[in-house]
Amino acid sequence: MENFEELRRLMVxxxxxxxGISDKKVIDTMLKVPREKFIDEKFYNDxxxxxxxxxxxxxxxxQPFMVALMTEHMKLTGSEKVLEIGTGSGYQTAILAELSxxxxxxxxxxxxxxxxxSILSELxxxxxxxxxxxxxQGLKKHAPYDRIIVTAAADKIPQPLIDQLTExxxxxxxxxxxxxxxxxxxxxIKGSLKIHNYGGCVFVPLVGKHGMS
Ligand code: SAH
Numbered sequence: 001m002e003n004f005e006e007l008r009r010l011m012v013x014x015x016x017x018x019x020g021i022s023d024k025k026v027i028d029t030m031l032k033v034p035r036e037k038f039i040d041e042k043f044y045n046d047x048x049x050x051x052x053x054x055x056x057x058x059x060x061x062x063q064p065f066m067v068a069l070m071t072e073h074m075k076l077t078g079s080e081k082v083l084e085i086g087t088g089s090g091y092q093t094a095i096l097a098e099l100s101x102x103x104x105x106x107x108x109x110x111x112x113x114x115x116x117x118s119i120l121s122e123l124x125x126x127x128x129x130x131x132x133x134x135x136x137q138g139l140k141k142h143a144p145y146d147r148i149i150v151t152a153a154a155d156k157i158p159q160p161l162i163d164q165l166t167e168x169x170x171x172x173x174x175x176x177x178x179x180x181x182x183x184x185x186x187x188x189i190k191g192s193l194k195i196h197n198y199g200g201c202v203f204v205p206l207v208g209k210h211g212m213s
Pocket of ligand 1 (some may be wrong): 055059060061062085087088092105108109135204207
């Protein structure tokens with residue numbers, strides 16, 4: 001059996017810190033959350049590799065650095081209500097739950113939703129609420145949210161997500177084309193978005209009503 005704690009430490013030292021992640025709380029969380037629990041046993045020897053891995057249904061668990069980068073951009077203090085679109089493996093969900101008050105996470109594929117639900121409850125998370133739905137429409141029932149993260153690529157920021165963000169809130173989302181996007185961070189200030197781009201990334205497409213056309 002691998003020494004996962006040691007692999008996590010190596011991941012942080014070689015992939016996360018040298019690429020500029022400096023928020024201590026994010027780093028501590030990357031050292032804590034067991035990524036191996038969110039993947040299939042056959043990938044255990046690669047659990048902390050510097051890349052995405054398949055999680056079934058043609059979807060992937062994101063590269064650890066991308067999880068850390070998006071989490072750092074979320075600027076969480078511990079009191080936020082967070083909406084995540086694209087639960088997938090639930091790894092990013094767990095990281096967010098460590099750093100915020102509560103996480104509402106939406107996944108459209110029921111097989112992934114069911115699987116991840118049992119993993120996250122096994123791990124004991126009480127501040128995560130999962131939904132099996134089209135997240136491109138947000139999750140109106142529990143809106144508004146202080147932070148929104150989308151871990152699938154859109155061609156523009158879906159309007160329902162902008163509407164469901166609090167004033168002063170922030171959304172982190174890959175925006176662009178099918179195989180090439182910019183990591184986009186937008187703050188909602190006086191009702192409109194102040195947008196920053198943080199360079200290239202590649203995510204699976206956000207599908208659904210307000211997804212990629
Ligand atoms: N953060 C996840 C990323 C999974 S990949 C992880 O690291 O494991 C992106 C996920 O977004 C997939 O599971 C896909 O099914 C989901 N997705 C795509 N479009 C969606 C939509 N409209 N609503 C909810 N989930 C969606």
